[in-house]
Amino acid sequence: MRSLTRRFGGRTVINGLDLDLEPGEFVALLGSSGCGKSTLLRILAGLDAEIDGNVAIAERRAIAFQTPRLLPWKKVWRNVVLGLVGRPDRHLAEAALAEVGLGEHADAWPMTLSGGQAQRVSLARALVREPDLLLLDEPFASLDALTRLKAQLLVAELWQRHRPAVLLVTHDIVEATALADRVLVMANGTITDEFSVFASRPRVPDDPELAAVRAKLLLRLGVSGRGTSVERDGS
Template sequence: MNAHTRIPYAVQLRDLSRSFKGKTILDRVSLEIPRGQFVSLLGESGSGKTTLLRALAGLDDDAETRGEFDVPENTSVLFQDSRLLPWKSVIENITLGLRRQDARPAALDMLNAVGLSDKSNVWPSTLSGGQKQRASLARSLIRSPELLLADEPFGALDALTRLRMQELLMRLVERERPTIILVTHDVAEALLLSDRILVLKDGRIAEDHLVSASHPRRSHDPKLISLRAKLLQSFGVAERV
């Protein structure tokens, strides 16, 4: 992994397979993701999306793994639940394990960036669901990760809060410039955020689409409408007029 600074890719997979108790979930996946690219993983439940993400994060030690993959050492994971420690304040959660002299000023700056500048000293239990996810996003990005792995981080939020979090994520991406792999079931979310969309089926990459529309994106963009129709068709869903 010491070669990461010498290659143009943040992520490289070569024939990666993963099995649990003899059942293959990922089947010889090969993939290269350039640095700074925002990739969304789409697929039905059981297609291997989360298994792929957890493999890259170094989780699920009980899995049988074959093949090779390279990821940056500085990788952060954003889960669907915020996983904030309830006995620590918001700022203590964000700086937990952070080894830098300016940890607190950096945390305050990041809290300001996610709109929680007035919540630094409160308990997580006092935050709304959206605020908890903002704090979790701040905790991930304060470490300036080269790679951010996001497993449906907005899936449990209401529609309006989800839209606000998507806009916030894009603003922070422009500021921090990490490579991102986002697991989502939401085609619209993938189209709004991603540079590239991968469709997983039966543990393999069945489709690989580049999203050429510029930001900020609008749902009525002809490029997005065309790609949306293709993606929905791949899941057997007819586009509604």
């Protein structure tokens, strides 16, 4: 991305943004609500082309949203292959579902799934496209704490297995440092800070290196105390 700008009427949401994502790199993007994170993901997903500047995007890309967005009238396996060119391939869907631990749910209806299972179906739908770029828009935000942790571990495992470039939008500093090679801070429509994370994998929350990066992020984001969420006071 070079000098990427997106305006809505007279309001500039993304302002001359420059950013490179390396092949196979896992990048997390933090920032308060309204800073332009989701707009950036929509542009990278090809859902918003009303931009100024230059963007070169991997042709094979997929996105998983905060909500799974499954069609309730289609069985799970058909949701996985939804939108793929050609005749729906059940074998592809079953292979992707097996990777996320839902191999026995191919014929289930979405309404019978738990929140965590539905989000795993969303990940399977992204994986079946074999993306070079995987976009994650707060995919764990609606999950309870234990399910969220399991989903984070699953994403880390799937990333290491397939090695797409990943851009994860999150408000959770612990999540960002647990998963990413690089953590970016976005404010006023541009990238203001960048922090590299060199801790070995699998990562543990009390790793001193992760704690040091989290401390720097908290300081940069103006969060006092021991909180780990970017959002506070309803921001």
